[in-house]
Amino acid sequence: MAFEHRLASVLSGAALLSLLGATAFADEAAKLTELSPNGQDACFGRIYDAKHLKAHPEQKVARIFFYYGHDPVSRPNEEPAANAGRSYNGFVTTTVRGAKAPEWAGGWCSHQSEDGASNPIHCGMECDRTLASLKVDDKGRLILSDLQPDIYLDAGSEEELGTTEYDRQALGSRDDNFRLDPMPAATCKAEFARIDPIDPAMGPPLRDRLKPDQTFCYGRDYDAAHFGSHPDQLTQSIRVFRGPVELASFAAGGDLANWPDGADIAVSVTTRQKSGKVTQVYSCQGEADQWRCAASSKMSDFSCDITQKEIFLKRGANGMMMLANPNNSLAIVDFCSQAADGKTKSDDKIYRLEPMPQSACAP
Structure with missing residues (x-):
């Protein structure tokens, strides 16, 4: 019940940098037409079957989705209505083998990558970390690369956790270079809703x-x-x-x-x-x-x-x-x-x- 500790992760992300996120989405939403030709929220995903996972034992990710648009994660909460939507514009969620719920991370996506090149699309996170690199192939599928093993872990966690525990919590060596199919935005929203299901007993904020x-x-x-x-x-x-x-x-x-x-x-x-x-x-x-x-x-x-x-x-x-x-x-x-x-x-x-x-x- 020590719910005060949940503030740390929230403040380090969307709450602390919300103004920057709002600016990023406003500036880049119309430019990333590869992801969203019509300017609407865009969803890409893939669910791997048992045959694929058996053939790739080093891949931990069984489900992966990338969402470009307005925040699909935040449920109705206590933050002022004036702050709604001021968050990241790129979101990735993965479910590893045997997990009951997905994990997620968010960042800001633009053509301006770290080396100054125009492609692929670079999505950064807080603390100068990389969320992912993105390209869309000629069939409209999203190629997601540069997904870091410690994307859901704090900086320096390998030293803090030790090699064994870090390897258990981090993504696997084959969890990169995903080819995701375009899907309806509602599919991504449903996937992100699995992260923290709303309890009807809690009622309104x-x-x-x-x-x-x-x-x-x-x-x-x-x-x-x-x-x-x-x-x-x-x-x-x-x-x-x-x-x-x-x-x-x-x-x-x-x-x-x-x-x-x-x-x-x-x-x-x-x-x-x-x-x-x-x-x-x-x-x-x-x-x-x-x-x-x-x-x-x-x-x-x-x-x-x-x-x-x-x-x-x-x-x-x-x-x-x-x-x-x-x-x-x-x-x-x-x-x-x-x-x-x-x-x-x-x-x-x-x-x-x-x-x-x-x-x-x-x-």
């Missing part, structure tokens, strides 16, 4: 469920039975809410087009050791499928610099809200004390909160 001008209250009160199985938990009750004060703050300076960026939320906690509750305001922004919220000096009960204290909000099943508190960033202890520099105990890291009437979050 928080940014759709919680409107900019809407108050809300989520919380939980823990009983003796719960504490019996979670003896290290300090939290007696918790509330996450937006009330009139938070609504007024967003109305005065927030940008509706970028909701939920800039949204203030308040978190109140009562612990088993204290009779009074502690309330802290956080300022949030949408990133991937969660809200990342940094502690704000507004309405703070603490006097020190708390801006690096963070929590993460994510939709839960059946209307619940999940709150992750990975690094002691919830006001369980005094943010300014030495103890606040330590790690939160495991029983106070993840909260499953249910919707409550607004009166339950009243001061």
